[in-house]
Amino acid sequence: MDSINIAVLGAGTVGGGTIKLLNKQLSFFQKKLGLPLRLAYVAEKNTFALEEISLPADTTVVEDAEIALRAKDVHIVVELIGGTGIARELVRTALEEKKHVVTANKALIAHHGPELFSLAEKQGVSLYFEASVGGGMPTIKTIREALVGNEILSVTSIINGTCNYILSEMTEKGADFNNTLREAQRLGYAEADPTLDIEGGDTGHKNAIMASLLLGKYVSYDDMKIEGIKGLTAEDIAFAGRLGYVIKLVGIIKKRAGEKCIDARVHPVMLSNDHILANVSDVLNAVLFEGDAVGPVMVYGPGAGEMPTASAVVSDIVDVARNIMAQDEKRIPMGYYTEANKATITDDAEIESRYYLRFTVNNKPGVLGKIADTLATHGISIASVMQEENEVSIVSIVILTFTATEKNVKDALQEIEASEEVEAYTQLIRIED
Amino acid sequence: MDSINIAVLGAGTVGGGTIKLLNKQLSFFQKKLGLPLRLAYVAEKNTFALEEISLPADTTVVEDAEIALRAKDVHIVVELIGGTGIARELVRTALEEKKHVVTANKALIAHHGPELFSLAEKQGVSLYFEASVGGGMPTIKTIREALVGNEILSVTSIINGTCNYILSEMTEKGADFNNTLREAQRLGYAEADPTLDIEGGDTGHKNAIMASLLLGKYVSYDDMKIEGIKGLTAEDIAFAGRLGYVIKLVGIIKKRAGEKCIDARVHPVMLSNDHILANVSDVLNAVLFEGDAVGPVMVYGPGAGEMPTASAVVSDIVDVARNIMAQDEKRIPMGYYTEANKATITDDAEIESRYYLRFTVNNKPGVLGKIADTLATHGISIASVMQEENEVSIVSIVILTFTATEKNVKDALQEIEASEEVEAYTQLIRIED
Incomplete structure (x- = not known):
C-alpha cells in the first residue's frame, strides 16, 4: 500500500489538535512503525480556523466534508465536528462509502451507536471511538483489550471535568453552585450553555458507552437514570466534609454475576476521603475498573482539552491503520452494539x-x-x-x-x-x- | 483456522492463574470475539501443582516443556517459568520453531530482550510481554498503543509491591527496615531471599524495559544506576514526614527533546505529600506517564499476584491471537530493541x-x-x-x-x-x- 489516507472533518479545538499532532508524528509513524499515513484532506467551513495550523504540503483543504469523505483514495475518516446532526450524516455516509471512521463524539456513539456499528459491520469497516470517553486516558482500550481476560464487575468514573472543577472549587472555597459555575465559565472550564455538563448528560453519554462494552449489549442513554449537580449546596458539601466525605459526580456501572440486567446510572455521590477517587480534583478525570481477575485498576488524567483528546484520536488512527495494513477490519467485533440487543437497566x-x-x-x-x-x-x-x-x-x-x-x-x-x-x-x- | 493452540509452560503461581483464567474465558473468546483459542498443552514438572487446577478435557499435560513448544499444532507459547536460565532456552527454541511467545518474565526481557526480539523479528513471530511490567495494569500497551501519538517525556513509577509495602509500613508505624522486612516475609509480601526486590533489581528490570520502549532503543539494565531501600532508616522517614514528604522507591525515566541519551535510574525519592504518587501505598503500584500531547496519565493497580498477572498474560494471548487471525505478526514492530541500537544513559x-x-x-x-x-x-x-x-x-x-x-x-x-x-x-x- 502506497499510503493510508486520512480525511479530518472539522478543524475546531480537537480537530486542530489532531492535525497538529498528525503533522508532527507522520514521519515517526512511517519510519518507525511502518505505517504510511498521509493527511490527505481537511474539511472545514471556517477557513479562518486553519490559519494558525500548518498542514503538510500534500493536504487538500475543502469546505465541503462530503468531497473529502467520498474521495476514492481516502481510507480513514476522522469525524471531529461534534453533535448528532451533520456529524451523524457524515459518519453514515463515510461508512456507506466503506471508509473506516474514527470519532471523538460521545453523544453520537451513545445515541446512534447501534445504527452506526451495525452499518460498519455490514460494510466491513471499523468505527473507533477512544476519545469519546476520558479524553487522553485509555478507557475504551482498557475495557476492550487490556482487561479482556476479566469480567469487569464495576466501573466508577469521574469523567466530566466541568463538574469536577465546580465541585472541587465548592469544596475548597465553601462557595455556592451558581457563583462557582459563573467563575468556571469565566475561566473557560464551563460552556456558555453548561446544561450538558452540569445536568449529567455528558457523563451519561460516556457511562452508557462504557456500560455497553462491559455488558456486550447496547445500554441506552435514554434508559439510564441521570442526575446532575445543580441541586448540590455549599451546606451539603460542608456537612459531607465534616463527616469525612467529598461529593463527586460519578458514572456508576455495576454488573452482578448471573444477572441479565446492568446497574448503570449517573448522579452525585459521597466518597469517603480515603476512597481512591476522592483525591481526583479540578478538571482531572479518573476511571476505576474492578475486574474479577485483576481487581481494581484505575486510569487517571486529563479527560478533555485540545491535545489530550487529539492524543486519543491519533492512537485510534494508528490502531485503524494497523488494521488496514493487516486487512483486519474485524479485530474488535462490535456486532453486539445493536437496538435488537438492548440491555435492561436495573430498576x-x-x-x-x-x-x-x-x-x-x-x-x-x-x-x-x-x-x-x-x-x-x-x-x-x-x-x-x-x-x-x-x-x-x-x-x-x-x-x-x-x-x-x-x-x-x-x-x-x-x-x-x-x-x-x-x-x-x-x-x-x-x-x- | 480451526483453532489457535496455546502451550503454557509452568503452572506455578502465575501459570496456574493463567490456566484458570483461560479455562474460564475460552468460550467467551470463541463466541464473542471470534477467537478459537484452545489450551493445547500445559508443561509442568511438578505434577502436584496441577492437582488444584481444572483443565479443559482436550489439554495435554507434559513434564517436558520441549514437547509442548515443538508440537506442530502449537501457535502461542506462554513462558511462565521465570528466571533467565531454562526460560531463556525455551523462549529461544519456541521462537526458532516460529511460535509466537507471551511472557511475564521481566528479567528475561531486560537482560535478553535484544537477542529474543531480534530472533522473533527474523522468524516473523511476536514476543509479547505486558505482564513483565506492572502486573495487571496496562503499561506496555499504554506506551506502545494508547500514547503512540505522543512523545513520552517521562515515566515515574512505583512498580515493586514489596518495597512499597515495606516503605508504607515503615512510614505508618515508624518501624525500622529490618523488622519491617521480616514482617513482610512472614506475611508473604517479601521472598525468603528478598535481594531482587529490596536492592532495586526488579524495579530496574521494569524500568529498563519501559525506557527502551520510550526511546526506541535498547536501554541496558546493566548500564542503569540502581539503588535499593536497605539504607533507608526510620529516622529518614520521620524527617521526611515532618517536612511534608514520603519516601518511595521509584523508577525514573526522563527524555529531553533533542538529546540522544536517556536519563533512566532507580532509587528512593522523596515525594511531596501532594504528589499524585505519594498516596500509592502498600503493595499497590502506579505508573505516571507524561506525554507531550496528553500531559500526565497515570495507571494504578495491583502490580503483581496470581490473578492480576494472569490478567495481563491473557490480554497478550488475545492480542497475539488477533494478530494470528489477521496474519499480522508485524503489528507492533520491535526491531529497534537490539544490542546494535543500544542507548546511552545520562551520566x-x-x-x-x-x-x-x-x-x-x-x-x-x-x-x-x-x-x-x-x-x-x-x-x-x-x-x-x-x-x-x-x-x-x-x-x-x-x-x-x-x-x-x-x-x-x-x-x-x-x-x-x-x-x-x-x-x-x-x-x-x-x-x-
Missing part, C-alpha cells in the same frame, strides 16, 4: 446504597424522633445523625443511613415530607463505598 | 535534582556553618535546615537543597565527610517534584 427502586439525607424541618421538639420512627418503619437503620444547636426556626437534620434499598428510602421520604414540620424537599445523596 | 554526574542530606556530626559549635560553607563553595543553595535541640554528642543535621547537579553534591559530600566532625556517611535522598 432504580432496587438500587442498594447507604444514603446521606438532609431534612429541612421546623425547630420543634419531637421532629427528629418522628423522622427516625418513619425511617425505622421502612426498615432503614440510622448510622449517624448530625443536628446543630441553633436558635433559628428552620434547621437541617443530617442522617447517614446504613445500606437500604432506594424504594424504601423514597417511600420513607414521601411519608416524612408529607408531615407539616418538614419545610422543604429532602436532599438525598448516595454514599459509594 | 549520573549530570543529574539535576533537589536533595535531602542527613549529616551525622559531632554536636559542637560551628559544624553547621562549616557544612553550609562547603555546600556554598560547590554552588549548592540550601532550601531548609532541620537540627534539633539535643544533649547527645552525635546529632543529625538535615538539609534540603535547591536544585543542584549530582556531581556538585557528591564533591561537596566528599569534602564534608573528610572533616573530623563528621561521624558517618551522609544520607542522600533525591527529591522528585
